[in-house]
Amino acid sequence: MNVLLQYATVLILTAFVGTEIIAKVPSILHTPLMSGSNAIHGVILVGAMLVLGSAATNLEEVLGFLAVILATLNVVGGFVVTDRMLEMFKPRQPKAPTTKSDGDTP
């Protein structure tokens, strides 16, 4: 039961920290927040790898195989689409035509 308690501790602390951080996300970025957090729950891929990697029966193999496919879809698609979206958010370009920077300051 000690392990369970440790997991519960992690869960509760994360819930509070997460809420604090996420509450600070401005509404302008709520769509990327959704797709970004979507990508993060794609971490279930790690779980899917573990169950397929320990599969002992054909049934487990089939289920695990499907789980890895779905989880990969989730994680890869999630990060790619979030990146594509965030790339579009640009500040106002400086009006002065003298500077030729791409606005790609670090």
Next chain:
Amino acid sequence: MSRETLIDLLYLFSATTFLVALKGLGSPKHARRGNLVAAFGMLVAIVATFFKYVDGHSLHHVGLILLAMFIGAIIAVPTARFVEMTAMPQLVAIFNGVGGGAASLVSITEFVHIKSSHPATYVTLEVLLGVLIGTVSFAGSAIAFAKLQELMTGRPITYPGQQIINAVVGLIAVALIITILVSGSTPLLWTLLALSFVLGVAFVLPIGGADVPVLISLLNSFTGLAVAASGFTLGSNLLIIAGTLVGASGILLTRLMSKAMGRSLSNVLFSAFGSVITATGADGGEARSVRSGTPEDIGVLLSFASKVVLIPGYGLAVSQAQQVLRELAELLEAKDVQVFYAIHPVAGRMPGHMNVLLAEANVPYEDLIEMDEANSELQTADVAMVVGANDTVNPAAANDPSSPIYGMPIIHADLAENVVFLKRSMRPGFAGIDNELLYNPKTILVFGDAKDTLTKLVAVVKAS
């Protein structure tokens, strides 16, 4: 350092990058970098997992794992790269659904795997919760996708006794969980799986129209919780942290969205909003007089204004007019007209969707202002121009207690000196409600496709 400790350290690193990513989303400046950091953290976790020992041996079926990953990736990358930004809610629904499905499958597989070793009751409970929540999320997301993609009606689907039937299905699911806990029977697990599927579909059917985006945030949170449940089963802090973060973010967004519509979450989920209103909206069409204008009139009005607030809605994206709107705004700015884009929190088809659609059209993010700021700017604005929005500027939300959207915070376009309303027709909006603002004496209507009208406006403003 033992192999397991090293892997756990890498997992800890990975969990930290997820927090960094969410923190990065605090401003558009650092958001992209944060997301890339999280993607890297995820990659580290995945690679580390290949070296993990399970049941006392290294991972089996590495070839199968790689094959499955390859299949997943070749479907995901093009989909994510080429889908239209307007279709973003559907895409999020799909990626969310497959995540829920994966969590559910992981829980099932683990149950099948450990069943013979008579696991502790709490382990079985975690598995069953993972199956239930993951499958509800999967099925619910599938229906939400079908609604958004217009494969089925976007309106709520209701039938007599719906709430009671749903409640009964829910209760049976709970009873099943208890029975499985006691008996540990595998066949009953499949029954639970099927029942969870039914529950997910039944739960989502009565939710329609403008409420679907709220639903997606909620399902996002469900998937997060299902992942956290899998984390308990597999003994992985990484999964628990990531799942809980997403669960928290989904619930927070769900509450924000409900608040932005002036309604409680239970009202959003259980009231089948929008099904009744369509009927009244259709026959309430007594002819009332409106004032209409030509693009020439409006072009002159805009050119001589000193402050213009643009209020875009999803209709703008439907007619693909974001670029032209930005062009118009730039022309006006060149004439020293101050221009803002006022974004309602529920504009578009998901939280913050309108911002993404405008960012895609190269509108700088400094010009996008939130509702509260917009309402203070509007008090001194000469023109408020509503393009493709409707419910989010409907004064009935503020002053007509009989209106179904009463209580929803709105952008008060009527505070401006003049209101210009670009509209395709007199048809009501997403929520199916007539708009008082159209009949306001301040309001000038310009009928026609938003893109055509805006293109004409650009020409007029250029010439003047």
